[in-house]
Amino acid sequence: MKLEQLINSRRDYSAFMDLDEGWLSRRIFHDQDIYEAEMRNIFARCWLFVAHETQIPNPGDFLTTYMGEDAVIVCRQKDLSIKVFVNSCPHRGNKVCYADAGNARRFVCNYHGWGFDTAGKLQGMHEEYCYDPGDIDKSKWGLKEVAKVDSYKGLVFATFDPAVPSLADYLGDYRWYLDCIVDNDEGGTELIGGCIKSIIPANWKFGVENFVGDAYHAGWTHDSGTRAMNDGNPFPPIDMVNSFHASANGHGHEFGLEGVGDIFLLGRPKVMEYYNSVLRPRMAKRLGERRSMIFGSVASASIFPNVSYLPGISTFRTWLPKGPMQLELRTWVIVNRNMPDEIKEEITTGVMQTFGPGGAFEMDDGENWENCTLSNRGVVTREEKLHYRCGIGRKLDHPEFPGTIYRGQYNDANQRGFYRRWQDLMNAGGAWSEVPDRNSNRLRGRETRDLPGGLLNL
Amino acid sequence: MNAVMQEAVKLPAPSVELLSEIQQTLYREARLLDAERYDDWVTMLTEDLHYHMPGIETRYRRDKTDQVGDLKRMAYYNDSLDDLNKRLRRLKTGTAWSEDPATRYVHMISNIEVEHTPNPQEYKVYSTFMAYRCRNERDQDTLYGNREDIWRRTSQGLQLARRLIVLKQNVLLSKNLNIYL
Numbered sequence: 001m002k003l004e005q006l007i008n009s010r011r012d013y014s015a016f017m018d019l020d021e022g023w024l025s026r027r028i029f030h031d032q033d034i035y036e037a038e039m040r041n042i043f044a045r046c047w048l049f050v051a052h053e054t055q056i057p058n059p060g061d062f063l064t065t066y067m068g069e070d071a072v073i074v075c076r077q078k079d080l081s082i083k084v085f086v087n088s089c090p091h092r093g094n095k096v097c098y099a100d101a102g103n104a105r106r107f108v109c110n111y112h113g114w115g116f117d118t119a120g121k122l123q124g125m126h127e128e129y130c131y132d133p134g135d136i137d138k139s140k141w142g143l144k145e146v147a148k149v150d151s152y153k154g155l156v157f158a159t160f161d162p163a164v165p166s167l168a169d170y171l172g173d174y175r176w177y178l179d180c181i182v183d184n185d186e187g188g189t190e191l192i193g194g195c196i197k198s199i200i201p202a203n204w205k206f207g208v209e210n211f212v213g214d215a216y217h218a219g220w221t222h223d224s225g226t227r228a229m230n231d232g233n234p235f236p237p238i239d240m241v242n243s244f245h246a247s248a249n250g251h252g253h254e255f256g257l258e259g260v261g262d263i264f265l266l267g268r269p270k271v272m273e274y275y276n277s278v279l280r281p282r283m284a285k286r287l288g289e290r291r292s293m294i295f296g297s298v299a300s301a302s303i304f305p306n307v308s309y310l311p312g313i314s315t316f317r318t319w320l321p322k323g324p325m326q327l328e329l330r331t332w333v334i335v336n337r338n339m340p341d342e343i344k345e346e347i348t349t350g351v352m353q354t355f356g357p358g359g360a361f362e363m364d365d366g367e368n369w370e371n372c373t374l375s376n377r378g379v380v381t382r383e384e385k386l387h388y389r390c391g392i393g394r395k396l397d398h399p400e401f402p403g404t405i406y407r408g409q410y411n412d413a414n415q416r417g418f419y420r421r422w423q424d425l426m427n428a429g430g431a432w433s434e435v436p437d438r439n440s441n442r443l444r445g446r447e448t449r450d451l452p453g454g455l456l457n458l
Numbered sequence: 459m460n461a462v463m464q465e466a467v468k469l470p471a472p473s474v475e476l477l478s479e480i481q482q483t484l485y486r487e488a489r490l491l492d493a494e495r496y497d498d499w500v501t502m503l504t505e506d507l508h509y510h511m512p513g514i515e516t517r518y519r520r521d522k523t524d525q526v527g528d529l530k531r532m533a534y535y536n537d538s539l540d541d542l543n544k545r546l547r548r549l550k551t552g553t554a555w556s557e558d559p560a561t562r563y564v565h566m567i568s569n570i571e572v573e574h575t576p577n578p579q580e581y582k583v584y585s586t587f588m589a590y591r592c593r594n595e596r597d598q599d600t601l602y603g604n605r606e607d608i609w610r611r612t613s614q615g616l617q618l619a620r621r622l623i624v625l626k627q628n629v630l631l632s633k634n635l636n637i638y639l
Binding site: 099100101102103193194196197198199200201202221223224225227229232267333341344345348349352353356357358360362363364366367368370 | 518536549630
């Protein structure tokens with residue numbers, strides 16, 4: 001009975017926030033029960049980023065990662081499709097792959113030698129004769145596959161939920177903004193080899209909400225990093241008229257229209273030169289003048305629930321939940337495949353100087369999120385609200401920009417959009433039919449690359 | 459004589475004086491880093507410094523990916539002197555919030571091994587480090603790893619020209635890396 005209640009428990013999470021008023025309960029950042037519900041209702045339901053296609057180009061290429069706290073293997077098949085299965089042997093549960101990445105013909109469990117092909121199918125085991133006829137039907141005891149795998153312009157996503165909307169609908173109108181980084185030139189993108197991983201004793205949402213909309217922290221938290229990278233110059237000025245928050249389905253991109261702010265923060269003049277003289281004109285042709293100026297401006301972005309990136313700085317990362325009070329940060333550098341090697345290397349060096357664990361920007365973030373998480377936990381403190389009301393009156397119907405738009409990138413609007421999606425999914429308890437449509441799919445069925453004017457092209 | 463010894467004796471063995479000089483130099487460097495005396499530390503670095511700490515993934519033995527030598531891969535540090543100076547500049551801005559209150563450091567250096575190189579002005583130096591950090595109330599971590607350096611004799615004395623740092627963690631079990639190793 002108790003287990004049944006736990007599994008089927010439906011709880012109203014509306015009490016933990018009032019996004020029309022602009023506040024959140026501190027409990028969602030440390031509570032173990034809420035965290036378990038997040039794993040079920042968000043991470044076991046949503047499309048989650050698992051790989052970039054170029055990380056596993058050849059048959060047998062694999063990498064391992066986590067969907068929520070479920071360990072998975074992402075593996076390129078002989079027919080070049082990609083399969084994702086749980087990294088856990090159906091015999092006793094041991095991992096069948098201990099490496100971060102590589103190439104394999106099969107995955108064999110170290111415990112009893114159960115072997116699986118690269119499609120996750122059980123092929124045989126050590127001393128197979130010990131199983132009598134009827135003991136095991138090997139065709140039914142393969143590695144558990146996820147429900148669906150799909151990709152959007154190189155980014156591979158997987159989901160455990162067969163009832164999830166298509167990836168295109170899940171990303172919704174956010175695709176128009178995502179194209180700024182994954183489709184801004186011929187040939188697509190790639191991630192630079194290797195992955196830098198670190199742990200932060202903080203709730204996973206603090207990382208995501210920071211990137212989804214928190215331009216506000218940058219000029220203060222990162223004053224030292226900005227000056228270090230740019231000969232003592234302070235953070236670029238923010239134009240509160242010509243900058244925006246755009247949110248759709250919990251995904252969000254906050255941006256200016258000046259085109260150079262984030263590239264400036266990278267501190268690599270050769271990269272600035274390449275963007276301005278080579279890439280931007282091509283981008284303007286491909287995505288439209290407008291998006292060629294969104295790209296590279298002071299900006300940050302997150303894909304719900306746990307991927308973030310900085311267009312123009314080119315850090316790309318995922319925040320893996322590891323309990324309510326710890327996250328594992330995995331970071332890569334995303335570049336266009338057709339960039340000259342010298343530019344790729346300049347960008348990589350710049351990202352490692354700014355947004356690695358030793359980066360001049362990143363270094364000042366972790367401690368803030370750690371102490372937000374820790375201090376919110378106090379039994380008295382946790383009953384107090386957190387303020388998320390900045391810019392709540394600046395909503396506008398923009399003729400061009402898709403999604404829910406607020407003016408002025410110093411704003412909590414995208415954070416509110418992220419938590420609204422969080423609340424929708426938590427309250428729906430996994431039933432997608434109960435997840436409200438927040439008008440985030442006006443571009444449904446359209447190739448967003450070919451809509452230079454956004455909503456104007458409808 | 460075994461193969462490892464043969465490799466080392468192709469060039470003359472370093473003198474005790476040289477061993478001592480280099481050992482003392484490494485200890486001095488560690489003491490400067492413990493005390494955050496970065497202006498002094500920088501005087502121990504050559505203009506053409508390469509300071510490299512690659513990210514190390516967990517891979518199977520059969521996997522021949524060059525995780526240490528391939529400079530195009532992701533790294534914690536892959537810096538020239540100019541790059542390193544930019545990082546250090548952050549500390550002088552007065553707004554490096556996570557450096558104030560200050561972190562407390564200990565660098566322990568051991569397993570020092572010195573080899574001559576074909577360039578008589580340069581020495582190859584192997585060492586192992588244990589670096590401890592503690593900050594605020596109870597925030598602490600310890601990093602272990604190996605280093606392979608090239609130290610060059612210049613008009614400034616012995617200066618560090620190359621450093622390869624191999625940290626022994628896959629996931630960095632820390633929230634940041636405000637430390638030089």
